[in-house]
Amino acid sequence: MLLDLDDEELRHNLLRQGLLYPKTNAEGHELFDANGNRQIPTEERERMVEQLEKKFSEIFDILRIDRNDPNSTDTPFRLAKMWVNELFDGRFSEAPRITVFPNRKEVDELVISKGIKVMSVCSHHWQAISGDCAIGYVPNDKVIGLSKLTRVVEWFSRRGQIQEELGEQIADYLTELLDPLAVGVVIKSKHYCMIARGVEANEQAEMVTSVMRGELATNQALRNEFLKLITERS
Ligand SMILES: [Zn+2]
CATH class of the missing domain: 1.10.286 (GTP Cyclohydrolase I; Chain A, domain 1)
Structure with a gap:
């Protein structure tokens, strides 16, 4: 043919x-x-x-x-x-070793880790993506050591990425690991393919993506609480 x-x-x-x-x-x-x-x-x-x-x-x-x-x-x-x-x-490299613990106290509120470093490379131009990530989840039967979330983000970031898929991959992984009632992944970052070349965006230009699963997708009040807590200054 x-x-x-x-x-x-x-x-x-x-x-x-x-x-x-x-x-x-x-x-x-x-x-x-x-x-x-x-x-x-x-x-x-x-x-x-x-x-x-x-x-x-x-x-x-x-x-x-x-x-x-x-x-x-x-x-x-x-x-x-x-x-x-x-x-x-x-x-x-192999996935980071992550121990999950039983949710003995039956925590049913949001557990959040924010300010997790994201240092990645965009698949389209092989330029740096630099920013941070906030992860929140509502436990079901299992909880995870918060420092481990940093390892998970690092493992998925050190690849050729697009930010949309990076957030989805992190959410998929945590869903598989914890089977939580809700999980949210918000990534905010600068894309140097937009800053160093192309449209030559202002260095402050950021891309924000969010993935909301489970109750964070369906419960507006919970989602608002999550977004408020991750934007509040500590
Ligand atoms: Zn790019």
Whole structure:
């Protein structure tokens, strides 16, 4: 069958069906979404860093950056390590270990953690997303140590993300873990793809997304209480 890839509609259809790009890389490893996760052993990650360093060196050549310039000599290596072990770490590392506790006192009010750091990378431009996140939930049978929420946000943030999906992934994960009566995730952040380039938005420009599940989706008073508590200054 001959395909006319100038046909935008056809191209979009193929994209949607996952037919346009390969499903595995040259070494046969499965390719997965930028904000997905597959645990990859340390040795394989080290190999990724080696391969990536070579490719970044080629990029320097294309951009005509002389690597004899002492400021650029080791930059391909630094970039390779940074992408594999820091900025995309959540793609390759196992989920944080989280202990849940029985809700012995039958707490049935909102439990909130706010000011959780969000440092991520946008999938569209690979620029920083920097901001914070507030999470609230109404326990059912289980509660979680609040510091653990920071780990969960970190794990999902250290991937190529779009903010809308980051909030949904965090909410899905907590729903699975705690089966709460309500869960809410509000993220407020700056997107450097909008600040450093493109529309060159004001540095104060922020994107706010919210995910409300369970009683937070249906009970207006509870939702208002949550929103009030996360915006109040401490
Ligand atoms: Zn972007």
